[in-house]
Amino acid sequence: MNLMQLYDMIDLDQLSVEEIMDLIALSDSIRKNPWAYRESCRGKIMATLFYEPSTRTKMSFQTAMYRLGGEVIGFDNPENTSVSKGESLKDTITVVSGYADVIVMRNPREGAAAAASLYSKSPIINAGDGGHLHPTQTLTDLVTLYNEKGRLDHLRIGLCGDLKNGRTVHSLIRTMTRFPGSSFVLISTPELALPKYVRDVMDAAGCCYTEAASLERALPELDVLYMTRIQQERFASLEEYERQKGVFVLDGVKLRSAGPDLKILHPLPRVDEITVDVDNDPRASYFDQTVYGMYARMALILTILQSRDRPKKRKIPRSTHPHRCSNPKCITQTEHYLPGLFTEAGDMLLCSYCDEGTLI
CATH class of the missing domain: 3.40.50.1370 (Aspartate/ornithine carbamoyltransferase)
Structure with a gap:
């Protein structure tokens, strides 16, 4: 994958080692020359959809977008949104992706970011999906x-x-x-x-x-x-x-x-x-780590928003198997409309959302 075609960031496995190093180099360039990037995302809007609490990740993303010249919308308490009324992830993402150029999402359900990417017209950045991944x-x-x-x-x-x-x-x-x-x-x-x-x-x-x-x-x-x-x-x-x-x-x-x-x-x-x-x-490097994180997220946002436009209408894949994921924390346990997507690994089926393995 060429970084200019980075539509979503669900898992760092999407990137080659060389592409990861490119992002690290870009973050270093932004850190050393912040004024050169201050208008890079002017006119762009990022939505932060945080279904569970966050301090550093949410503020780091928001600060990153503001420092790139963009704007931020979103929520950090789903109880104050239509989610509390029973709105599906699909409907929330479909609506918000019509408002924002990029969506940053944290959700307690494992595989939620991968599921959201199926229905979004805008790039999805995984800001943590349960106990699964945090790229x-x-x-x-x-x-x-x-x-x-x-x-x-x-x-x-x-x-x-x-x-x-x-x-x-x-x-x-x-x-x-x-x-x-x-x-x-x-x-x-x-x-x-x-x-x-x-x-x-x-x-x-x-x-x-x-x-x-x-x-x-x-x-x-x-x-x-x-x-x-x-x-x-x-x-x-x-x-x-x-x-x-x-x-x-x-x-x-x-x-x-x-x-x-x-x-x-x-x-x-x-x-x-x-x-x-x-x-x-x-x-002790953990407080420095939070600052490095802001520059890392600036590099990621900039790379995604400067990529070629993603398809406005994506074809939703059909279920690959009749099985349902056995992981009780998987997004498919609550969003029942999602297609059952698995890959075969020997005598195991691996859920494409949460990576949980199930014996065939």
Whole structure:
């Protein structure tokens, strides 16, 4: 795919490594020469449709668009919109895509962005779909790593916390497996271990990975530590959440065993998994990460809006199988009109929306 034909951003898998590096280079150019881009999106409108709470991602996108000279519409509480009246995702997207030149959407249902792209006349940018993917956070992470570490290859990355529901973790692993020499240390409780479909990606890429039950033991061997919070909103009960939170906490004492070149990332918000005494450590990059994210999103918006016009009317694909996805969090569980789209992988059917595998 040529970047000039980037209609949607659902998953960074859409892009080649070379195209990802082009986006990183563009973000760097914007960061160093902001005035050269301040009118790039003049006359363009971006809609931000946030079906669940967000601070950094939503404000980062809004700021990015304003700095490019564009305008922003949208909502951050679906209870104040027709969604609360039962409006389908299809109808919301069809209407809003008639108003905006690009749509940024966050939705708690996995595969929602892919579903929205079927019906939108405007490009869709996935700002997080449940516990599935978060490609623009991953682009933020890549821009941060490239600037802070000077490379994206041969990095040993520790991922700590909620690896089961952490869409940022899933997206980052899937992308980093494409860079040579990537290896991973998975630090979580058994209940919050990485899903099988993400492990399958690592196995298929031939990436080395190990599991660790102790943050202290893993730290000395890491180039990067990617901390995540235990996400209360992903748990069925408060009791289950309370059993998991606070298991892994990074503090100044633990950091004594880490190397001087370690970089600490976190998609934020943090709760109690990184103590405030770490903030002043030169290895802490998570606040710089939020600024890099704004430039990463400026590069993405600019690239999409300067691409050739996408078809105004897309042909909706027919169902490929009579099955329905078995993932209870998949968008197809609530938007029943969606065609059943799957790809075959051995004796498995992989849902094209959420990547969940089902035995044939």
